[in-house]
Amino acid sequence: MNAMQVSNVVRCLSSVVFLVTCITSTLTEAASYQKTVGTIVDPILAVNDGPYFYSGPDIQPEADLTGAHLRDADVRHANLTDALLAYADLAGSHHL
Numbered sequence: 001m002n003a004m005q006v007s008n009v010v011r012c013l014s015s016v017v018f019l020v021t022c023i024t025s026t027l028t029e030a031a032s033y034q035k036t037v038g039t040i041v042d043p044i045l046a047v048n049d050g051p052y053f054y055s056g057p058d059i060q061p062e063a064d065l066t067g068a069h070l071r072d073a074d075v076r077h078a079n080l081t082d083a084l085l086a087y088a089d090l091a092g093s094h095h096l
Contacts, residue, residue, distance in 0.1 A: 014016045033059035045074045047094055061082070 019079035024090050031054050044059070046052040054075045057063050059070075061081040072092040 002007050030054065031056055031058050033075050033078045034061065036079045037077070038079075041075075045093065047074050049074070 008084065030043035030051070032040050033044055034040055044052040044054055053075060054068070054073060056068050057065065058076050059068075059075055059080070060083075061079050062083060063080075064084045065080075066084050066086045068085070068088040070093050071089045073090075074094045076094045
């Protein structure tokens with residue numbers, strides 16, 4: 001292998017590492033929620049059973065969810081005891 005080929009391989013591998021890092025860091029930012037029975041649902045799903053991309057604070061008792069955008073999130077039986085929900089958007093979500 002000449003120097004140009006080695007350079008291209010290193011550049012390609014660097015790109016792959018960068019993309020994998022971006023994808024995994026995005027997935028680890030997803031929030032979870034605590035059910036009223038105490039179990040944790042991680043990650044939150046959308047009402048259509050796909051992943052729900054919400055990276056705000058975890059949904060749990062006493063959480064500050066002010067302005068949280070949870071439209072169409074499936075957070076059934078979420079324990080929202082004493083949670084702050086001012087301006088939170090729960091339209092279309094399953095939350096009972």
